[in-house]
Amino acid sequence: MYVIKAKQALNPTVIRMEISAPLVAAKAQPGQFIILRVDEEGERIPLTVAGYDREQGTVTIIFQIVGATTAQLGRLEAGDSIQDFVGPLGMPTHTEGLHNVCVVGGGVGCAIALPVAQKLHEAGCRVTSVIGFRSKDLLILEDEFRAASDKLYVMTDDGSYGEPGNVTVPLKAMLEAGERFDQVIAIGPLIMMKFAVAAVKPYGIPCTVSMNPIMIDGTGMCGGCRLTLHQDGKAVTKFACVDGPDFDGYQVDFDEAISRGAMYRDFERRAYEKTCNLLNREEASHG
């Protein structure tokens, strides 16, 4: 069992937890992920590492309540335990040798982008961060990003905070103004990453994206996390769990990834509704 050491709500649906998992904390790097199961009957879900404290032996996860498992996890409190927590899985984000990077985070993807920005910043790289949210209510980690960035743009789709528009607005403006990053690292919803890549492509600047497909074991066994890369005119199958989760954004077949991500949408919606009803009933009966 893995004890929840701390819990904090970052906004109404996004929660940060620190989980005691010394072996994972000892090795975790930005860009890697863990797989957890809440209880003995639970499903395995991957979550990207949002931070770690090697001395305390804790790993930070930040998740949005989007389905049955995250709803169940979100009801747990500091002091409670979760059944399984395994990692760190996948390859760390490549940060070596970079001097001028733009880190783009969208929504809860900012949780994963933050440790990347922090690592780059600590290594002396110039970091420009662009973080985007649907609205002010959903904003997370602004102060943390400000501390880890030389320049920060905060965007909201509805203009309720920061600048209005999505993350590609300042990205395009900077590139048009002649800014030449060594690398753009985009982490967020698939559609956001697809458009970030499209914005960067005319300038030929390398653009890394972090893929988060459906997976089960996370160790290179099931093949559920496969995605297609287009390399030199050839379609190549890769596995996010062992080859990624970071990939060259120019090569990723986003439309296929978006389609595959929706494979169990009906099942997931029903499971989520059922879990919410169950949890609400439990809460009501316990006062």
Next chain:
Amino acid sequence: MADMNPKKHPMPTQDPAVRAHNFEEVAMGYPEETALAEAARCLNCKNMPCVAGCPVNVHIPAFIEKLRAGDFEGAYQIISESSSLPAVCGRVCPQETQCEAKCVRGIKGEPVGIGRLERFVADWHNAHAAAAPEKPRPNGHRVAVVGSGPSGLTCAGDLARLGYAVTVFEALHTAGGVLVYGIPEFRLPKAIVRQEVENLRALGVEIDTNIVIGKTLTVDELFEQGFEAVFIGSGAGLPNFMGIPGESLKGVYSANEFLTRSNLMKAYREDPATPIMKGGRVAVVGGGNVAMDAARTALRLGAEQVSIVYRRSLEELPARKEEVEHAMEEGIEFKLLNNPVEVLGYQNPDDPRDPKNGFVTGMRCIRMELGEPDERGRRRPVPIPGSEFTLPVDTVVMAIGTSPNPLIKSTTAGLEVNRWGGIVVEESTGATSRKGVYAGGDAVTGAATVISAMGAGKAAAKAIDAALQEA
């Protein structure tokens, strides 16, 4: 005097029409009187050809003799001298190509049902033996085993019996490897695997789940922690796909994923936490035991129609004969001498947001004929030009093998692997190119059988013991 009946006593099985809709075990096991009667068919030959046919050399005539005398626990003790997982082997070994293939009774009739007798003895022991086995006296040496599948459990069991302190590291949340994620409940109940794992724990074997060697810890760190030898039994890795168009459509699974969802994650139950596509028409591509398991699982999940699509003929099907027969009895269709060329999916031309877009609707196949034999003597399947047709299906399961797991080789300096990514070992000992590191099972050979993995685990245990006693 032996019973000279030329036929094996039939295995009682669930009625095919009933079992096609449940996940309970198909073969129900011999009752005691049948086991005694089948044991009486053994000639107790002096030269024991059956023992040579067993990858772990179980003393077969000796255990059958005990069984015949009614000493079931004595029979179990004889089997467990050689095998750490008798209840598993009695169920999933391909006896017809191993021990039973060598049985003298097979010359003029059917061989003795050795596997069925082994299962009877193991089940009897698990139901009746109350006392935990005595823990062997510790010999002061520590060995790490990577992976809790058949090779790892065998290696761990053999070393523990010799007094080694053995820790098994398992990446998943449950011990058993392919025995729990791959082989379905109806062929190998998970309670049997749990019992075998408990038997090893009782011997003092420690099992640490949720630890991925190559990620959470490396092989080098295991040595730093004081382990004196490491056995790698990390199993099969990435599933193979055919490389045909449409394999990323929704509804195409690798057999590993399909079976893991159903077995390990219990998606076959009512109201599971883990989803799986159920019902409709299912095509399973491949002809091995894994393909049979996937097809029969799909049927039990509620498929209307399940087909095995295999490019060669019935004769070349690599699956165990019994599994093929069971699958046929249950109504699985065998579309032999067919090869897929493309998986087809739905795309609404007027609505790119149609939720049905991207789901499988069919599979284009081409008919095959058998041509000249290849280098292994198997006749090579050759496509018949112009014979393409579309098989309407909703789910496709690719059961065409796996390549060894990539995680350990990428993090272990000096560990030699072959062209296919399998760890290179000295066959008789499992010794790798790294001193103190041994390997066996699918991590070395690619997809093979439970018993050959056990044989490799056993050989490595012997070699590890020899090396550490010498040191």
